Each structure stands twice: as C-alpha cells, then as structure tokens.
Amino acid sequence: MRILQVITLCDLGGAQSVVVNLANSLVKEHEVIVAAGAGDGKMWLSLHPSVICEHIPSLRRALSLLNEIKTIRAMRKLYKKYHPDIIHLHSSKAGLLGRIAFPSAKIVYTVHGFDSIRIAHRKYLFLEKMLQFRCRTIIGVSKYDEDNLCNEGINNNVCFVYNGISQPLRLPESPFNKMRSYSKIILCIARLSPQKNVDLFLKVSELLPQYAFVWIGNQHEFRGQYSENVFFMGSLPNAGAYNEYADLFILPSNYEGLPMTIIEAMAFGKPVVASKVGGISEIVLDDENGYTVENSAKAFREKICYILENKDVYTRFSKNALKSYQEKLTVDNMIDGYLRIYNGIVD
Structure with a gap:
C-alpha cells in the first residue's frame, strides 16, 4: 500500500508521536509519505529515512483564508504526485482541509482527543458534523471519544484505536x-x-x-x-x-x-x-x-x-x-x- 499521513504541525507532540510510530512501523512493508505544516520540525527528525517527507508551509493552526486555499491546492498536488491508496488525516485542521482536498473514498481521519473540539473549540463542531461523510472512517483514540462523537451526531463509520508506542529508549544515567x-x-x-x-x-x-x-x-x-x-x-x-x-x-x-x-x-x-x-x-x-x-x-x-x-x-x-x-x-x-x-x- 501507498499511505499518505497528513498532520497540521511538525512539532513533536502526542498526535505527532502517533504519526511517527505509524510511519516508522508501516514503512517496513509499505510506502509511506508524511505531510505536515508549520512547527519546529522535530517530528521530521524522528521519522525513519525511508519515509518520504512533504512540507506544506501554508498548513498552520491559525485561521487564514489565503493559507487554507494554498493548503488545499498543495494537498491536491500531493495527491496527483503520489496517488496514495490510503490518506490518513490527523488533527482537526488537517482533518478539515484534507476532507475538502482529497477523494473521500480513501480518507481515514483520526481525532486526537475529541474534547479539544467538543469542549475547547465547540464553535467548530458544526464543521465536523458536515464533513463526517467526506471520509470512510472517523477514528477516536479511546472509547470515550467514540461515544462522544456519536453523542454529538458524528456517527458515520466511527470507531476507536488505542494509541501505542514502541519500547522506549533508555538513558545511560539518572538525570535527577x-x-x-x-x-x-x-x-x-x-x-x-x-x-x-x-x-x-x-x-x-x-x-x-x-x-x-x-x-x-x-x-x-x-x-x-x-x-x-x-x-x-x-x-x-x-x-x-x-x-x-x-x-x-x-x-x-x-x-x-x-x-x-x-x-x-x-x-x-x-x-x-x-x-x-x-x-x-x-x-x-x-x-x-x-x-x-x-x-x-x-x-x-x-x-x-x-x-x-x-x-x-x-x-x-x-x-x-x-x-x-x-x-x-x-x-x-x-x-x-x-x-x-x-x-x-x-x-
């Protein structure tokens, strides 16, 4: 399979760690492309050398109509360049723009903590409801997320997959x-x-x-x-x-x-x-x-x-x-x- 992973920022936070773990594991048997926008770039340094990296400078967390248009165009260019079998969107901004830019039949979208939308940014909830049919599957990272997605009327092919990590690295001596x-x-x-x-x-x-x-x-x-x-x-x-x-x-x-x-x-x-x-x-x-x-x-x-x-x-x-x-x-x-x-x- 050729798999395109897309996330908003290239910092190394929780959602990016999921992308890194997915990409580094999947690239052993599949072709993997990771696309991301602004940030400090630490995510790129954690990816396996076989993972193809694509930077989308206009993809940012802050709202900007000009940047959103640029990002949708950039995403469509990526699709024409790679023709992926699977497009996996992560985080709300990439999830929103990606569902507009890419063919819905190939999209899966992971919501990394639905409460960030349901509680902290509820004004964007209507967009999630509208775009739920623009992907094949919506994935929560817990049963709690799956239940709350359904309770809010987002119930089109919703499931959950727990986050997972590889065996962590060890330090040679105590830092404390x-x-x-x-x-x-x-x-x-x-x-x-x-x-x-x-x-x-x-x-x-x-x-x-x-x-x-x-x-x-x-x-x-x-x-x-x-x-x-x-x-x-x-x-x-x-x-x-x-x-x-x-x-x-x-x-x-x-x-x-x-x-x-x-x-x-x-x-x-x-x-x-x-x-x-x-x-x-x-x-x-x-x-x-x-x-x-x-x-x-x-x-x-x-x-x-x-x-x-x-x-x-x-x-x-x-x-x-x-x-x-x-x-x-x-x-x-x-x-x-x-x-x-x-x-x-x-x-």
Whole structure:
C-alpha cells in the first residue's frame, strides 16, 4: 500500500508521536509519505529515512483564508504526485482541509482527543458534523471519544484505536541527581498550556514538600512563582525516557484524548495519578495501576501518598502498569488496529 499521513504541525507532540510510530512501523512493508505544516520540525527528525517527507508551509493552526486555499491546492498536488491508496488525516485542521482536498473514498481521519473540539473549540463542531461523510472512517483514540462523537451526531463509520508506542529508549544515567535530597521524584511531561493544568501541579507540589516535582515540556521554563521542590526542565529529547528514574507519573489536565505520556510512563512500569478526563480512565485503572481523580490538589495528594507510602501497593501497581502497556498499548497493537481499517478500504 501507498499511505499518505497528513498532520497540521511538525512539532513533536502526542498526535505527532502517533504519526511517527505509524510511519516508522508501516514503512517496513509499505510506502509511506508524511505531510505536515508549520512547527519546529522535530517530528521530521524522528521519522525513519525511508519515509518520504512533504512540507506544506501554508498548513498552520491559525485561521487564514489565503493559507487554507494554498493548503488545499498543495494537498491536491500531493495527491496527483503520489496517488496514495490510503490518506490518513490527523488533527482537526488537517482533518478539515484534507476532507475538502482529497477523494473521500480513501480518507481515514483520526481525532486526537475529541474534547479539544467538543469542549475547547465547540464553535467548530458544526464543521465536523458536515464533513463526517467526506471520509470512510472517523477514528477516536479511546472509547470515550467514540461515544462522544456519536453523542454529538458524528456517527458515520466511527470507531476507536488505542494509541501505542514502541519500547522506549533508555538513558545511560539518572538525570535527577540534583534532586537526591527528596525522598521521591514525581514526573509530569506536558506542554505549558491552558489544557495542561500547571497551576494544579504547583498546588500539589506545595502539599508534598518531601517529594521532587519535575515538569518536562516547552522550550522555556515556567516564569511564575513556585516552591523549591519544583523543577521545570524545559523541552527535552526523548522525554519519555526520564520515566525510568522517576517514582510516579502525574498528569493534571482539563481535557485529553489518550495521552502518549501516560503510555510512556506505563511502559516503564510507573504508577499513574491523572485527571479523570477523556479516555484516561480506560487505561489508568483505579486501585490497579494508578488512579484517576477530580482536579483538586487534595485528591492528587491523597492518591500520590497512598501509592508511594505503601511498598506493596507500589509494587503491585508497577507490575500492573507494565502489564497494561504490554497487553494493549504497544505500537504493534495500534498498527494492527489501523491496518484492519486500511485493508477494509483497499479491499
């Protein structure tokens, strides 16, 4: 098969990580083209050399009629150049323009967290409803997303495929040596944005001064005030590998799809405490491999302490986290799910 993957930005966030994992795995047996727009370009560096890369400079998150017209033209040129068997669209902007530009019979569209549209950008929901018939399949990244798509009237060939990752890279030594004075290290990997609740992260850190709280994400460190047990490390390559030297992973958030960062933590056997949003509770199972909680500092503190202060609980959660990853969150599981969809279109 010749497969064209299209995503809005070429940064390396959660949705881009899915594209990278898909492309790098599929290129072993198929021809894969990845097209993306603006961004810092880190996604390109993560792709296998056999993957064909196409940059669409006009494809940006910000609205611009001129850029949208340029992008549709660029997409149509790509189609004429490659004549792909499958066109896989990722993220709302690429999903919108791609469904206008490409033949609908070949399109699958992954919504990487429907709450980003349903809650944060609801004014664009009508476009999703209108364009649902301009593709063969709409894919959520969790059952939660699939259900909410259907509840909002987007129910034309909707399904879900869990995100998956390959076995993460390992670091040669601990990057947290300067934090040895703290009894435990609690890690969060997320960008600094309104979606990711950094204020809640800071409130939790104040309640647990005996633990080091590490935030990895964004080019620049957080500029607000925070307690001395908080460490903002900025944007780091292979950030998921830092889980190996942390004790527990947390993710305070206002809305999510199925966060890749949680899957990375589980691949290292780390218990997780996260906000009860999106599809997180489908993989973070209460009293099994972690907890999902309401967005309150007290709730986070209670579960963090329970896990870290009970050795038997920690050991059990750690084993179960790794087991959860191995059973349903590997890149092979994700590839199998998408190939079933692709083959249904090509056949």
